[in-house]
Amino acid sequence: MTTEREKMLAGELYLASDPELVQARASARDLLRQYNQTSQAELSQRAEILKQLLGAVGEQAWIEPPFYCDYGSNLFLGRGVYLNFNCTVLDCNTVHIGDNAKFGPSVQIYTAYHPVDVAARLAGPELAAPIRIGQNSWIGGGVIVCPGVTIGDNTTIGAGSVVTKDIPANVVAVGNPCRVLRSLDS
Template sequence: MDAEERIARGLLYTETDAAPLQHRRRADLLHEYNMTAPGEVARRTELLGRILGSVGKRPVIASPLQAAYGSNVHIGDDFYGNTNVTFVDDVEIRIGSGVMIAPNVTLTTTGHPVHPDLRYDFNRFSAPIVVEDKVWIGSNAVVLPGVTIGYGSVIGAGSVVSRDVPPMVVAVGVPCRPLRAITDADLRERQA
């Protein structure tokens, strides 16, 4: 079984196994993106199109942006990512439209075995992440491998998301758990 099949099946694979996939990494383009001025909107948008697997309309990602590959990240329309967004995208991260990600958030599709004897040659496993439309992820949150965050949900600052989050909830904590539903009463909060 080749590395791509092992990775796709969520099986352990090593750095040596993953070496043939290095051509998918966008490190030089990420560096170039991070060196552009915030006002260079057209240039930054063009670079995002070359870095990421797919990009919707009107993306905004503040520098610095970090990614393991970049090419495995897919974002929808009207995406906003604040400073220090990190994508550990050994496999796909799919982000819907109208998603906002606060500063210092990490979405990691990859983890490592618990037993030290299995961590040779950076042995690891990967599982895709899905962030559905209109999600807001608060500062310093971490989203772990295999998680889906449902439509419209809010992830509280500092949360560690290790399990799926249903649609239309506020979820917080370590580990992250739904705190309450988002309801029409929330339409009246924080209005100008």
């Protein structure tokens, strides 16, 4: 038997109202409330909460509160990752952020999406697609990364960009929709 959680992570239509998923989101929100209420003096408490909340937290990874996510357990941070204030990760599918990736404030990562067909959307099930952000990337403030996107290693995404399609490694990309501006290989 396939659970709604398994369907969600497989990129299939699933019901977010499933009791297991509702409970998982409630648990994440409790941990997020605790995390977001800590003070700068409670660094060890923050690190412990992130270990409980996230799928993986690499050494020296850090998230500035406030921070928001759906499940937490589907978010995997590499070593030295830094997420600035007010980042939101809808981790209904996996989000892998490579070593030394840096995010500006208010970055939004959305794995969740809904059917385009109105009847299917009104029926209730939704979808989610994984996101991968390469190592050593810089994601500027206010960037939105859409479902199913991969951003390559060493890439810079300009502030305010909306990333709707994969962006290769070693480039600077900007805009809405985000497009490659120049290569960093030269």
